[in-house]
Amino acid sequence: MAVTQIASTEFERVTLPVDGEFTISRGTAAETEVVTVELTDEAGRVGVGAAGPSSYYGESADSVEAALPPLLSVVEEVGNPHRQQPIERRLADAAAEEAAARAAVSIAVDDLAARQADEPLFQRFGLDPDAAPETSYTVAIDSPESMAERAREAVAEGYSVLKVKLGTGRDRERLEAVREAAPDARIRVDANCDWTAEQAVANTAWLADVGVEFLEQPVLADDIQGLRRVHVEGEVPVAADESCVTAGDVPAVADAVDVVVVKLMKCGGLRPAMQQILTAQSHGLDVILGCMLESNASIAGSCALAPLVEYADLDGALLLAEDVYEGVPMPDGQIDLSGVERGTGAVPIGE
Ligand SMILES: [Mg+2]
Numbered sequence: 001m002a003v004t005q006i007a008s009t010e011f012e013r014v015t016l017p018v019d020g021e022f023t024i025s026r027g028t029a030a031e032t033e034v035v036t037v038e039l040t041d042e043a044g045r046v047g048v049g050a051a052g053p054s055s056y057y058g059e060s061a062d063s064v065e066a067a068l069p070p071l072l073s074v075v076e077e078v079g080n081p082h083r084q085q086p087i088e089r090r091l092a093d094a095a096a097e098e099a100a101a102r103a104a105v106s107i108a109v110d111d112l113a114a115r116q117a118d119e120p121l122f123q124r125f126g127l128d129p130d131a132a133p134e135t136s137y138t139v140a141i142d143s144p145e146s147m148a149e150r151a152r153e154a155v156a157e158g159y160s161v162l163k164v165k166l167g168t169g170r171d172r173e174r175l176e177a178v179r180e181a182a183p184d185a186r187i188r189v190d191a192n193c194d195w196t197a198e199q200a201v202a203n204t205a206w207l208a209d210v211g212v213e214f215l216e217q218p219v220l221a222d223d224i225q226g227l228r229r230v231h232v233e234g235e236v237p238v239a240a241d242e243s244c245v246t247a248g249d250v251p252a253v254a255d256a257v258d259v260v261v262v263k264l265m266k267c268g269g270l271r272p273a274m275q276q277i278l279t280a281q282s283h284g285l286d287v288i289l290g291c292m293l294e295s296n297a298s299i300a301g302s303c304a305l306a307p308l309v310e311y312a313d314l315d316g317a318l319l320l321a322e323d324v325y326e327g328v329p330m331p332d333g334q335i336d337l338s339g340v341e342r343g344t345g346a347v348p349i350g351e
Pocket of ligand 1: 190192216217241242261
């Protein structure tokens with residue numbers, strides 16, 4: 001394999017409309033702003049990535065655009081896309097607080113390196129394409145009737161795992177409406193920090209009645225004691241998302257939850273995600289690989305790690321009405337890595 005130096009870098013801010021509206025306990029989005037990154041080598045091959053910043057973590061398209069020039073300078077200085085380790089170390093030094101921007105660059109570097117090697121990225125990690133779990137499809141907060149309708153549509157489209165957002169009131173009514181509409185679906189619930197530990201423990205009684213697989217982030221991010229209480233006293237397994245941002249957060253939640261949610265946009269790249277996944281699994285925890293509202297340009301990067309984890313919630317691009325990249329196919333929610341020819345599999349739409 002010939003190594004070809006990176007010749008140029010660019011980024012572009014793109015506003016992508018959400019299919020319908022996307023409401024969680026913290027607010028509603030009708031569109032999402034992502035920033036795509038493209039790295040072009042001297043042979044004209046292009047590696048792509050994207051940032052899907054989250055205001056919850058203090059990031060935005062503005063902060064990503066401000067962070068990217070120094071990050072892309074690092075990439076241009078190193079030049080060789082196969083030197084991911086020194087690149088990611090320098091990215092972390094250059095923009096410690098801008099995980100989404102770092103993730104965009106990390107994905108693009110690995111995508112380009114894999115394209116130069118003419119191999120799919122998951123294969124360069126030595127992963128089994130058939131081991132990727134199926135992704136859940138998110139039913140965001142809406143009226144119980146609308147949530148039921150969305151669940152019915154998702155099941156009709158072939159999805160068999162639903163993630164139901166709760167946490168603004170009428171929670172039980174909403175969840176029961178979804179269950180009635182999707183009697184055979186596997187259902188997970190995400191309260192996005194909205195409940196107290198006491199409410200959460202009580203709510204697990206009806207979550208268990210509905211057959212919920214696990215409850216994601218019932219309490220505030222810094223309430224690890226609350227998580228532990230729900231884990232010990234509640235009737236369904238508990239997952240930490242906002243409470244577990246990077247690998248370094250795993251030990252503190254290890255005896256407080258059953259599952260950890262890993263997202264490239266939280267931890268800042270492919271290797272930080274691998275580190276968090278393996279740290280969680282070393283502590284006896286299962287892992288959900290999750291996402292923000294994101295373009296396929298970044299979701300495809302996450303898909304390359306999907307064979308490592310027990311659960312996937314990689315529907316960020318499925319929830320959009322438009323995207324600028326195609327990514328890894330997900331027929332019936334199955335993350336189909338077998339069709340990825342090289343890199344992450346992300347391809348600009350129209351090419
Ligand atoms: Mg979550």
